[in-house]
Amino acid sequence: MDLVQHRQILSEELSYIINDYDQFKQRINERKQDPQKHSLIKQINLWEIKSIEIIQQKAQEYREILMKSSQTCINQIEMKLNNLNEQIKQFQKEKEFNEINLNHLSNQLIEITKELNNPSNMSIQQNSRSLINEISIILSKKPKFNKWKQNAITVAGGNGLGQEFSQLNYPKGIFIDEMKNIFIVDYFNHRIVEWKYNAKQGQIIAGENGQGNRMDQLNYPTDVIVDQ
Template identity: 70%
Template sequence: REIVLECSTTLINDIEKKFNDLTEQIKQSRKENDFNEINLNYLRKQLVEITQELNNPLNISIQQNSQPFINDISMILSKRPKFNKWKQNAITIAAGNGQGKQLNQLSRPAGIFIDKNKNIFIADFCNHRIVEWKCNAKKGQIVAGGNKQGYRMDQLNFPTDVIVDQQNHSIIVADQGNRRGIQWV
């Protein structure tokens, strides 16, 4: 009985916390005047889940035993990850000056990598190069490829992804058109 009472109290407290969190999310959206269909559907779903959890609080199984006392009680409590609400605006962090070959432009950017210094490395797919953008820079710097499309070791052919091996001070590129992974030191 003590276990059932303890778990029931925990469940009620958990439901109350979820309801309070939901109320705060609604207040925040209302304060920001930021209701959109995605948020409303999410909030509606959360309210339905809380209602169902309140009406059907636990999965309790009491297993029959030959002994006169209940020995086994199992309870299943579910924890759901909290929904993160993203702002409905964004800022440009690299390029943004139309499609092109200049150092402040990209052409079909593909994979990105952000290093520990917040530098952004972008696989510039149609320009056959990897461009590094320092934090808050107005233009990038070519760190691999950029010597036209080709199969030589100093050329790339539609690179799709890039990672930085900070320990060895090199970048590793998925060079799709050449069907290779290539390391630039």
């Protein structure tokens, strides 16, 4: 593969990365404009629908029980009311009644009215047991890292972009050995540079013959590991 073909492949790969970046950026913008599109929001909505269905089913079940019991209660009240009506008719027919009889009729009517307004055999009791499965939102806290000291020092490079021993051009991978020597992948210079501890410039340990595929060359290196 010649250099032109290689550059073409790299350009295509960069285009793919840019395209993926643009698509991801669009997703971020859509999420900002419409937070409801979050996948967990959909789960909450589904939980809400199912919970409402359970509550509605239970509510309908309780309504049917109450209406059936209420009808039974009304039937019993009607029987008592009919009995009271017969007593009234009897007094009207015989015309033999006194204050005691009238008080008795009045008290019966009062009791029947109370029974209709406040039936003693029906009430609602709150149950502490939940009908639905409760959910909760768990927010994982990001690990807290110690901040770098504000007054840092440059240990490699620091002299602008370039190819000199005191310069770097888009450094990528890095390795620090036990002696605090720093090995840096100098990406666009196609080399690996070692900076001794407290050194003012580095020394090339791999790829000092420019970009290429020979044994003594490197082609956009990305990482370095040193066997100690």
